[in-house]
Amino acid sequence: MNEKEARLEQNSEGAGYLPGLAMDFVIFGFDQYQLKILLLEYRNTSLFALPGGFVKENENMNDAARRVLSERTGLSDIYLDQFYTFGDLARYDQAPLRTIMQAKGMNPTDDHWLLRRFVSVGYYALIDFIKATPTPDPLSDTCVWYTLENLPELMLDHKTIVEKALETLRADLDRKLGGIDSWAAPLLAKAFTMGELQKLYETILGQKLRRSSFQRKMLSLAILERLEKQYSGGAHKAPYLYQFIMEK
Amino acid sequence: MNEKEARLEQNSEGAGYLPGLAMDFVIFGFDQYQLKILLLEYRNTSLFALPGGFVKENENMNDAARRVLSERTGLSDIYLDQFYTFGDLARYDQAPLRTIMQAKGMNPTDDHWLLRRFVSVGYYALIDFIKATPTPDPLSDTCVWYTLENLPELMLDHKTIVEKALETLRADLDRKLGGIDSWAAPLLAKAFTMGELQKLYETILGQKLRRSSFQRKMLSLAILERLEKQYSGGAHKAPYLYQFIMEK
DNA sequence: CTATATTGTCTCATTATGGAACAATAATAA
């Protein structure tokens, strides 16, 4: 048991945190135009879970989300969205977490704060795979990317949380593309080609899109500024570069 | 102080409820095709608030929402949707609630459970104005309908909650119209005319819609079954009646 | 029987979308 874990066990009342309130994160990353999510694994238990965290007593909940996300990925200034709050009694199952704690040599009592009932606020994030440094939390052994098609079985209701996150993300793509809070801007270079943006869309939606329709739609949104062609990466006509128009 | 209030003060630990977790409700009602929402008023304080409630320790959160909604309106089997969870520190302001409790002759200590920080899950509901019997909670004096245009100043962040609810409702109208969980079905007679459905839409959206386009769109959704004409309510051609197709 | 209000449908112009074609062109191969 390392120092962090020791602190976690000592703090058997969860002092400093809002009781009964957790956050779970569906962190989407892009690797060579594959969509992956970040999962925690607990060795010797074959249990997998979404990264999660708690809200401090003197902290805005949305700020807490940014803090935890930064702790898990090393990233700040990324796209983060709250999508649903999960409060079923069926979430309240001591067994898996007890298994995890025991595998770490801990021996929590029944009323240890981590074993109580939690309501969990779901957030999803979109991050640049390259820039992230996945970091496990004190209870986990590893923090690894999994493609959506190859997810292992997840603890509790975490599969449901992933599905709801993906559904919300896909439904909100167009509406949250532009502006200061664009989900796409952090995933692209300052200047990017239409093809690169289209591949991002295709990765998230899991389907091919028509090139001419996509170009027409993006340009009609009036959120892109066309720059000079500068690309020199392939045996073909140079594409224009674009950047998002950031209104002042 | 009545019996309920006494019980509320005695229970200064909030025993039986999940600590720190509240729910706030934006209850939309239709009165002669006007959109109203239900507000609580605290006499001698000029404070107005959304109806709210708490989750019991052995209760699903969404079930708790139905229970509280039933307590406030006497209605069950209505459309209810969770739309956002509010967790800013700025919500944590003892002043208004203390004012209310003192106006009721209570004298809560600083650590009374009602005066602690709460994270609140927002739900909105659509109900039939005629069928509801608005009922104030133990702390409130009245529970009254207000039109959206004439809302009084609201406590804490409740104005923000109303705005977010309305935004979500309007965005989801089409998507959640049909099926077993239709928002519109509880607001209409079993059989209704296209004009009645259109007026519902117009009331919620706050704008007129084109008659022919609306009819075309509704019929194309393939969620309506046309019945025989039976209407006999005006000096004009009898409209068809429709009902929602409920797939088994 | 006539007037009136509202309905169901139709028409037509406008706009959006799907799907393909085509010339332009930057790197690569010959």
Place this chain on the structure above:
DNA sequence: TTATTATTGTTCCATAATGAGACAATATAG
């Protein structure tokens, strides 16, 4: 240098969706 190739920006046209209005049908009021 020239031909080849992949990809791009644009155009085109058929089809579909939408806005705005016209018109006949008709149940009640007068």
